[in-house]
Amino acid sequence: MNRYGESSISAALGHDAGRASESPAREAYANGAEGPGLDLIKRIPVSVQVVLGSATMTVAELMQLGRGSIVTLDRGVGEPVEILVNGRVVARGEVVVIEEENSRLGVSLTEIVGTPSAAASRTK
Template identity: 55%
Template sequence: MSNAFEPLPPDQAGGTRSAPAPVAGLEAVYDVPVQVSAVLGRATLQVSQLLKLGRGAVVELDRKLGEAVDIYVNNRLVARGEVVMVEDNRLGVTMTEIVKLDRAG
């Protein structure tokens, strides 16, 4: 199974695209909860190293600053994005690429 990434085009104002209009017939699934995760990076540690971590410890991840983050919905990779600052010093993720999965095979 191969993954291909397609960037999302910006809207007329140069920002990100707005949410699509509701699709008729899909109202039944609008209230179904899904788990959305943004993976900033990964690290492998031994249990002994993990137990030594304390407040303020730094764990080096396998991603570089400015590199895209993976966005998962229900543990399935669906997109890539960038970390952004939201009001009140909170972080968010802007979706920049949709992952298209090859269903053949």
């Protein structure tokens, strides 16, 4: 028994190595139910960034930047922006205006980016 009162992680998740069928915990998760540990995972903070574009310049060009300077990005108007979670691209989308009077922007997701391993397993 571990410090959480379960004999193993598998027991905590409802897995039984001797059973061939789906465990109740896995079936509940597949049906949209949440397990006891999922609430803890949902509270983990992540960093979400939206990348409009990037630019490459020399140090001399960087030092010449000042108020009113314009940095030309590698993407044009209407091209999708990338949404990164903890530094990894997870989606792409379009910039939208949320509140015109407060000049707030948002991103409408247009594509969810899958992991390379997930894409490879689907083709097999």
